[in-house]
Amino acid sequence: MFLIVSYGLRHLFNRKHSAISYQLSAISYQLSAISYQLSAISYQLSAISYQPMGHRVEACATVLFAQREPKADG
Structure with missing residues (x-):
């Protein structure tokens, strides 16, 4: 009886x-x-x-001006 209980507890512990x-x-x-x-x-x-500061500002300005629509002459 003790062996059966012992085996059952060991099996439960292993799981x-x-x-x-x-x-x-x-x-x-x-x-x-995450690391x-x-x-x-x-x-x-x-x-x-x-990155040099000038290049960063220049790239930022290029993006900003590229998003603007050109004004119609008139």
Whole structure:
């Protein structure tokens, strides 16, 4: 009788342990994905910060003026 109960408890523990292990693995995967995204954002921000100021203003002005419609002469 004791062996049956012991086996049942061990089986239940192993299943719970397996589920916890799976959840921790999923969390680890999500944290890795977040880390990758933060690295990409950091890379983009560093690229912007190393860009000379004049080029940034010039690019911004080009976008602004490109969006305006030309006025009709009249």
